[in-house]
Amino acid sequence: MKLAFVFPGQGSQKNGMLHSLPDHPAVLEVLQEAREVMGGNVFTLDTDKALKSTVSVQLSLLIASVAVSKAFKAEGVMPDFAAGHSAGAFGAAVMCGAVDFTDALEIVKLRGELMEQAFPSGYGMGVITGFDARTVNEIAAAISSEEYPVYPSNINAADQVTISGSIPGIKKVLDQAGQRGARTAELLNVSVPSHCPLLKSVGDSLYDKLASVNVRVPAIPYAGNRTARLLRDSEQIREDLAFNVSHPVRWYEISSLLCEHGTRLLIEMPPGNVLTTLNKRTLPGARSVSVDENGLDNCLFLAKKFCS
Amino acid sequence: MQAAKQRSWNTRLEAKQKRLEKMKGITSNRIIPTRQIVEALETLIMPGDRVVLEGNNQKQASFLSAALAQADPKKLFDLHMIMSSISRPEHLDVFEYGIASKVDFSYAGPQSLRMAQMLEDGKLTMGEIHTYVELYGRLFIDLIPSVALVAADKADSEGNLYTGPNTEETPTLVEAAGFSSGIVIAQVNELTDELPRVDIPGSWIDFVVVADKPYQLEPLFTRDPRHITDIQILQAMMVIRGIYEKHGVKSLNHGIGYNTAAIELLLPTYGESLGLKGKICRHWALNPHPTLIPAIESGWVESVHCFGGEVGMEKYVAARRDVFFTGHDGSLRSNRTLCQLAGQYAVDLFVGSSLQIDEAGNSSTVTRGRLAGFGGAPNMGHDPGGRRHSSQAWLDMMTDTDPLARGRKLVVQVAETFQNGNKPVFVESLDAVGAKADIGLETAPVMIYGQDVTHIVTEEGIAYLYKTDSMEERRQAIAAIAGVTPIGLKHDVRATEKLRREGLIALPEDLGIRRTDAKRSLLAAKNVEELVEWSDRLYEPPAKFRSW
Incomplete structure (x- = not known):
């Protein structure tokens, strides 16, 4: 042990x-x-x-x-x-x-x-629970744009994944996740889009x-x-x-x-x-x-x- | 003619004798001193050898596996490991350290992430993933081992082994190596002058070593009734009513889920109230599940043959010799190979649970990024084409009047429409399909194929898939009980009504079951303490299941 x-x-x-x-x-x-x-x-x-x-x-x-x-x-x-x-x-x-x-x-x-x-402003992170990384990847990939990039980031648990990027991009992913039945989808109180490209x-x-x-x-x-x-x-x-x-x-x-x-x-x-x-x-x-x-x-x- | 005469026909034996000769520096008899086990393994095993290591999902030759991982990779390398279950860290450490390179296995649940990672990183070469019976079979065909490393409880100086209730796969592994001029090494918890009984004769064994501590043994089949939910009880009522009673199922195997534990605990209560005692569930291929105690005590169960033992059930089993297979000493005799075969050919029904089911009824327990293998479920969860004997339930699956028509095994999948964490169980495409591509497997790792499944049970109802006569009808029947999953949402209300009228699906009310009756109060035992009481206090649960 x-x-x-x-x-x-x-x-x-x-x-x-x-x-x-x-x-x-x-x-x-x-x-x-x-x-x-x-x-x-x-x-x-x-x-x-x-x-x-x-x-x-x-x-x-x-x-x-x-x-x-x-x-x-x-x-x-x-x-x-x-x-x-x-x-x-x-x-x-x-x-x-x-x-x-x-x-x-x-x-x-x-x-x-x-x-x-x-990234002094306009960027951050969000967290989604109730979906696995694959599902979050899918949602983020469909929403991310050059103007409002957003990426899946940390995989904390089987059903807890964070996203990182521009605030508008993050909000769209959170919305979409909420509509698709995520348990929670929230903006985190951080101003740096960590753990993404x-x-x-x-x-x-x-x-x-x-x-x-x-x-x-x-x-x-x-x-x-x-x-x-x-x-x-x-x-x-x-x-x-x-x-x-x-x-x-x-x-x-x-x-x-x-x-x-x-x-x-x-x-x-x-x-x-x-x-x-x-x-x-x-x-x-x-x-x-x-x-x-x-x-x-x-x-x-x-x-x-x-x-x- | 002359050339043929010069060939030795005993090369394997000669190689073995050379190795045994070298052991004289370590021991003059069959007993390897505990502290010299690593040296002994380096002497008895050669690079490139096929080594079968006992480690199924219960009993582990943990002393020998730990010793093998301590071997010098300069002396021992390129081993081809054969393991029915990859369970312990050192089972994969031997690959990280360069001692072994190739593996053939059946189940890797407890090491499934590392398996996937090491495969991705090129740290091991995968042979094949098997079911238990297949892997055991190949030990006698094209994976004949050079060395077998096994575990037993006791040995005497002649090398006779006593395995107690946990015989499991030891005889099979020993036979494959012992009768092909291979070398058999057994770790034992103790040496003794007199064994309670002989499970494996000493003449099949080359060496015995006393382990530094007893072999690892997991209480894998104990389900605390405390965790059984009302939904599982509803499903259990449906299974008893809509499958066991309907088809007259007398012999069966259960999986290890809480839903099958619920069925076992409803037999003496709900089953009794339906007057089913003696009509269903008489003969079992099953480990000694503690949750079966109330049914046994109430006289439901005539016989149980076991794959392995279960920690804490020893005294209970020994006191119920009419029901269980026991040796002269009174303790359980288990045998994984024979019980798997019995579960394949001799039982009418297999019921298991699944993480994912697709619209054709294929099911899988694969999680992406992990490689868990199969274990024994597919051996029992299919219709064995070689079956020739009849039974009421088997014949009841016959759906046409062809003069050559035959019966069919009942293969039942029980699942709630959503897993924990909001994941739908009914999906368009199994993760197994993605896993095939991720890991580069030849075939998708499907646990139970849709073509073998005769019934699916959810909290919504039962789909009688054996009655469907087209893929379309099959899809409709599955969709009708798939709730609000992506597959369930496809169902058409009118089609569902038609399926219901035709008996292709049944809702609880069609079976005379009121959803509100499905309560934990129906369980014959609601916690482990009550199981102990049912057992006349003979069942001795391991500490982690004691709450009193």
Whole structure:
């Protein structure tokens, strides 16, 4: 039986997330490290106001998740697999030893900045539940135009798929999905059309930056966002970290794959429990818990009991 | 003449003897020391060998599969694996590590995404996807194994094996290798001086190894009655009334869904109220389903032959020897091959459920992007052309007066018109067709072909497909019970009325069933605890099914 750590992406952030991290020396160490690298107070990143910027959001996600994953490590719990969703991939890459935390902070900051600059307004994402990826692909392909592009993006569960693109295009797809009987079809509160070809230039720039970063062979397999494969090769991880921003995250397959590889306990790093909620539905045969919901001590207890 | 005499006719045996000779460094008898299993496998198996590994959907030779995955790919490579079920991570790890390259299998449900990915990534070469009986058959024809890796409960020093209730496919795999100069290695949970009974004679076995922990065994056929819904109860009432009673079905196989569990639990209540005891459901080809306990206890069931055991049912089965096949020691004797054959030829009816059905009645459980294979359902879910014996139900399927007319097996598909998540079950085109192209299969992976299906049951009603005499009529009958799915919306109200009058479809009210009567209170047991009570407390459910 194997253990996986999962790292959440955007949408999981919340006000005060860095202030409410579990009390553990390893957590404080990571916060201190972040403070040194970023030359400022990290505790200003997680205010409501600051979290309006995707840069603060992504940095906060990285810091929070890495801080807690290091607490597990300090307590002697090492997972068998690490998987992150979108921005969460950087936390996963740090966890599995492929990328240094300090390098990750720098790349994530750049990632946020590039995304913010790419499409200042008129773009975003939506989410459809009740249809599979194939159906959403069909609807989006029929509606997308040069003027109002819209693409299917993240496949979060068998029946939960996001779309990314121009707001008018997204609205049309949501309308169409609603008419065809989707359970829900909603606009998300994000201003960047992530995980679709519109962000190709962001991916390219990130790749240029990552080319100068030391990416190592991971100590444990890293789940690739774009390919939904377990990666053990540093170059493949580098590509995944750069290009996941312009490709769909195949979370549904990633979580299934972890399970097929023998994972029976999945622990979600903070903040939130978005991935845990998805995993519980997709993986009835495994146990999914989140540090935010269950607390660090309980998760540590479970992990230790599980690994013994 | 001279040349022919020089040829050795014992090359397989000679190769085996060479390998056995090399084992002398590891053991002087039949027992391989637990810690030396990897070394032993590297000695006994050769690159390119065909290796049949026991791993069906219940019992797994988990110690041997884990050991094989630890072999050195420089010593062991290019193996051709034959597995009825690809269930455990290491079953595919051996391909990732370069130990094996080709696979022939039957079912890969628990590893279906990885199978599809590895095939796409060129990490394994696929032989064929089979049904169980086909795969077992090929072990004796063109997939004769060089090595068999199997699991048993106990062995004695002579290599005799005791498998207890979980005999399953072990005898078949052992026979294929053991009688073709192949090598048979059995993992056992323990060595003992005296076996409760001998399930496989020691002379068929070359080596025994005591596993570090007992083989993996899944309670796959336990359905908690708590999860049975009113709709499933309605469908179960329709099946009992409109199929079992109507055709006098006395011998059958059930799938593992909640809808068939509902049927089992309605026999002592609803079935009893219809006065059907003794008239239907007397002989079963079925695992020891806990949900069958109330029907057994109420005297409905004369016999049950099992593919495998079921965790927790051991004591109950041993205490009901009139019903189950048991050994001298009293415990269940299962046999997957024989039970599959019995389910193919000797039962009147197969009932299963499906994820997708097209307008011609073809059904599939394929999900795009995954490769799950078939298992045993197609063996039972078809009309075996070789059947010659008659029974009331079989003869009842005869629809013409041709002097050569014969009966037919009843193949029933039960499905709700929509799956969870709003996915219609009745579709224009099966995902299996797309999967054929995605994966590059020679044929679309259809589970049950429309031509074999005699009845489809939904919450709307029953379509008596065996009565239809044209494809058009067949489509109409299916559309009439397909609800508001894309196929159902095609139905024509007038045509439906006509089909109803002619008995090609039946709605619940036509069968004397009031939809409002379909309530969970009809279930003979509403939860696992009540099954335990029915069993005289002999059934011992695994922890995950205990809520008390």
